[in-house]
Amino acid sequence: MIKSLHRSGEWVRQAAMRTWLLGFGALAAALGVFGSAAETAEPLALSARARHLNPDDFAQQRVGALLWRGGLKITSPDERWGGLSGLEVSADGRRMIAVSDRGSWFTVHLAYDKAGRLAGASDGRIGALSGKNGKPLEGKKRRDAESLAAAADGSLLVAFERKHRIWRYPEALEPFARHPVALPKPPGLKDAPNNHGVEALTVLAGGGILAITQGADDAGDFAAYLRRAGEWSRLRYRAGPGDFEPTGATLLPDGDVIVLERHFNWLGGLAIRLVRLKAANIRANRILIGREVARLKPPLTLDNLEGVAARRGPRGETLIYLVSDDNFSPLQDTLLLMFALEE
Secondary structure (H helix, E strand, C coil): CHHHHHHHHHHHHHHHHHHHHHCCHHHHHHHCCCCHHHHCCEEECCEEEEECCCCCCCCCCEECCEEEEEEEEEECCCCCCCCEEEEEECCCCCEEEEEECCCEEEEEEEEECCCCCEEEEEEEEEEECECCCCCECCCHHHHCEEEEEECCCCCEEEEECCCCEEEEECCCCCCCCCCCEECCCCCCCCCCCCCCCEEEEEECCCCCEEEEEEEECCCCCEEEEEEECCEEEEEEEECCCCCCEEEEEEECCCCCEEEEEEEEECCCEEEEEEEEECHHHCCCCCEEECEEEEEECCCCCCCCEEEEEEEECCCCCEEEEEEECCCCCCCCCCEEEEEEECC
């Protein structure tokens, strides 16, 4: 019971910091407290259209242990909108932050209907992720942000691919306004192939960091790293059978972790899997094997889902958000989906 209360308190503390961090960017900009990174931020026009869980059967409201709580297709006339690969949502659900694999960050105001279902997305802002010198990142190898995590101290962690690294952006009223600080690299990450970087990243209860890559070994397990007390240790992550691979991770209110997995090939098509890792099993030198929560596949509404976030809802339920990377392709969509997790 003591451990459970500790995890819950830590998550609430992190959630409170997320709410503070994700709000009131306009006020901060007016006060002029930011450096060059924030000066790149601009308003972003957005439109949102509702989606059903199953476009062929509007009555379907469940998949696995997930209960449908609304979905949106979000578009913008701005060609920089898209490629969303990492996601955070404030504790009150009113604001989301996302990063793209072209080095942009976004904030979006979220709206809900009377039943608490996701109903709108507006008041977007866009900015460029900055380097240690405060200037916008340049070049594909440096801008490829693949995952995002919020820490209890209000900072934001971003994992980049190609030029593999994890940076911590200190807390600010508008995200990414201050110069980042590089975390020591996990052992072996520097030499990983371009597309085998950290895809799933989350801050654990107690302040540890879990990072899962898309670099699989001969047994099919993915390289993963756990940071506690300032030191990285190795572990492995075992995705679902059928060539699933990890694309995102988020902390749940009870201290467990949800990992988002994706499968795609031209014969089998696209499938998405969510699994739950028990907090007690996230230890060094372990093989992490999660319990499947849900599996999404056609005809359900889905796309290249890469980002996942969670929060506690007003009725005490755990709400899970999923966002898709459209690869800046006219054949794909930027989707934001919301579910309640049936405990």
